[in-house]
Amino acid sequence: MSRKLLILVITLLTLIGISHAAQTVTKDNYAEPVIEPKLKDYYLPGESLSVNMTIEPKTSDDAEIIDGRVYEFNTSLDDPSMLVTVEYAGFGGGGIVTPGKDYVKVDVKDWEGGLSRIVVEVSGKVPEVSQRIARIVVIGVDIQDAEGDAISPVVINVVNTALFSEYISSLEKRYDNLSAKATELESKGVAVADIIVKLNSAKTRIDDGKTYFNEGKYGEANTSLAQAEEYLNEAENLIRKTEVELLIETAKDKLDIMFNKMTELELLIQKLKSKDKSTLNYEVKLEEFKQSYSEIAKKISQAEDYLNNGLYDDAENTVNDAIKQIDERTSEINSLIDEVAPQVEETPTPQETETPQGPGIGERVSEFFSGIASWLSENRDRILLYGGGVVVLALLGFVGYRGVKAYMRRRKWDELK
Structure with missing residues (x-):
């Protein structure tokens, strides 16, 4: 009988332990972590950085819920150093310190009174990044049986100034190339008003981005330059469309x-x-x-x-x-x-035909006057009887008329030839 009772007690204790360990925690079980000192908006690679994060339960009841599990911490800083201190609530809580570099794992006990707090201290140097602005984890937290990010990581914004400068130069060069293409299209009589509007907007954003960058306002600079790139993309699409048209x-x-x-x-x-x-x-x-x-x-x-x-x-x-x-x-x-x-175009060559030639005007006039002379000789007595002067004049007029008519007829024939 005592043996059965012992097995039952062991079973109950085991179930109680499993039930407690399996309880899921969320961000609602934790107070807002305290981050010290206050972080800057932006950091440059190579800068030294030291950050402390304090994790505490939201209530005393939560203190007994968030204990009894494994907590893991990590950092992405170069040359890191990490120190994690676990403090329990109630009598004899004290503090347990665990050192490390880029990773520390602590097993928080199931303590009477629960967990009081965990203090994480991290130091190191800001690493190089391959983006203009990149988010780097300074303190990352992973909690056993936790839902999502029960404790949000501590992150910083790291700026790559060289990439920023290259980005600005590439945008300016691209703007110049697209402007030249727009001018070329305009010289061909193409309407480019829409393209010019996009290019002008891009130029304004590039200039604003350069100003923000020089003032150390990297977020504003990045936003402005990204907008400039968007306008350049739109202008390029319009140009490509026009060129293909x-x-x-x-x-x-x-x-x-x-x-x-x-x-x-x-x-x-x-x-x-x-x-x-x-x-x-x-x-x-x-x-x-x-x-x-x-x-x-x-x-x-x-x-x-x-x-x-x-x-x-x-x-x-x-x-x-x-x-x-x-x-x-x-x-x-x-x-x-x-x-x-x-x-x-090949056609036979036509043969030339000679135009018949009639007697010339001189020959006709000569023949005519010869006939007149003969007629005058034959009618000499009649002319003298009726008045020779009048008849002679009439004959001369007739001769002139016939001569002119013959000449005109000859001229017309020549023209027709």
Whole structure:
């Protein structure tokens, strides 16, 4: 009977111990940790730093809840030194000190009256960081059976001034490059007002960031410079979009030229065909060009889809490939035009026909006066009877009229020739 009773007592004590150890603690069981001395907003690598953190229960009841578990402490300082002191409440609490470097583990006992406090003292040097501003853990706390960060870690902000300076320089250089591209686009007649607005905003933020940095206001500097980068990104996207749009327009213009050249070639082929000459090879090539034209037009359309979805690199690669094909096909069409055109222009040389020549004006006048003389000789008596003067004048007027008329007729004939 006594043996059964002993087993029962041992079992109960074990269950009580397990139940107590398994109780989860949260930040509500702890008072706000005391951090001394007050931390600065920013630290530079190589600075010496000493920090103390005091952990205490929120109430006396919590003091008996937060004991009986393992506490672990760590630090990210260079050349660290750590000292952890555990003090219990009630009679004989005293203090137990555990030294260490970057890590210390203490097993807090389940003490009558509970845990009074834990004091963590850490010293060391601020380490180098690979970011402009990085958060470094000076004192980290890990508690057994705790929910989340029951005790928040002590952290500091460490600044890498070299990276800050490089960042500022890179933003300024990028601003200059994008401004030059905007100016180039403007010289081509492109509207760049939206781009200029973004660039001006970026320049303002860069200047503000430099001022904050020089004043040691690293947080404000980082925020301002990050905003500048955002504006530069937006300006670059607008520029890329505009550049690709221009490239697509160039491709369309070249495709129009290719179409016109195909039309010219087709007309030449038809003319050559009308001369009963063989055009089969030329017609086959023309159909190939037409097929290429359709495929290239689809490729340009695909580039426009990429552009509308913000895929500027894909759009640029696609349209450049289209332009390359257009240039190649247009060159081939021109070569074929040069081959066909001379065949179309070949025509037989017409033979010259002589214009019939009639008697000259001099010959006609001579013949006419010869006839007049003969007539005067035959009608001499009649002229004398009726008044020779009047008749002679009439005859001279008639001769003049016939001579002038003959001359005008001859002149018109010469002009027609």
